[in-house]
Amino acid sequence: MISQGYGMTESAAVATRGYNTKEIHNYTSVGLLAPNTQAKVVDWVTGSSLPPGGVGELWLCTPGIMKGYLNNEEATVDENGWLHTGDIVYFDKDGYLYIVDRLKEVIKYKGFQIAPADLELVLMSHPDVVDAAVTAASDEEAGEIPVAFVVRKNGSTLSKASLINFVAAKVAPYKKVRKVVYMKSIPRTPVGKIIRRELKNLLPSRL
Template identity: 50%
Template sequence: MEYCYASYFSNEEATTSTLNSEGWLRTGDICYIDNDGFLFIVDRLKELIKYKGYQVPPAELEALLLTHSAILDVAVIPYPDKEAGQFPMAYVVRKDGGSISEKQVMDFVAEQVAPYKRIRKVAFISSIPKNASGKILRKDLIKLATSKL
């Protein structure tokens, strides 16, 4: 097995905060290994929603919402809140002919998750903005949501 040494050019502080003492790279990915040894990356640490001290992974709520028969696509973002810090907000794309309401989306999630993970705001849009590789452009949605504050 070959090893290589990685570092930030002329930035020892960034190198130290990114690599641990054994040389492992801290990617910021949240993952798990199943019983068969397969690694699954399920979220990014930096994309967690901080609700009253709890950490809520948007990908978990998105996966849940995508199981609803009236939802075609979804993105969950952190929405700023003075009391909670942030709370989960969902941007939902309805399936053709679908008429799911904001309350139905919130109730669907509330029935299946802990109280701190509940969706507290819903907006309906025609499509979820994504980059060329299919990653949700959360920054664009956050900007859209907060532009109305």
């Protein structure tokens, strides 16, 4: 039986655990909160706590939370004991936690916040797209714009303009992809995580 969990060194490892059985299972979530663990999802712009389904930054509070980082007071636990994880998440109505993205990867377009993972899901829903990753490119007018790196199916003639229009039809106007770069493969770690820094290194020469 497959089971997932979520944790950080700063939280003394486990914060959530999957409780999957033959009768009850949820393989897309990282599980339910571990005993003695408190959590809330916070809008990273307003600082407001969000209800189930709301996407924001995960804050944790447990007996095992660290006191702070050595020689780095700005990146420590807040005065109320909450660890700001930097992970973008949401809880469903049953208390299951879902990881969406990392806060540091959020694209800031004209004051709006765009999670790359949201656009990657839309791109991957196109029948001609094998793999996709999104990152930010600097823009004088907007601050940052979303750029999609895409691997097409062999033999596909999908144009960049068609793919941009495909995404635009499924997201809010501010979220739409502004540029597309076709690649043979997306740089990933051995466990499949997108290496966005490598994509950013390609931006000046590919756009």
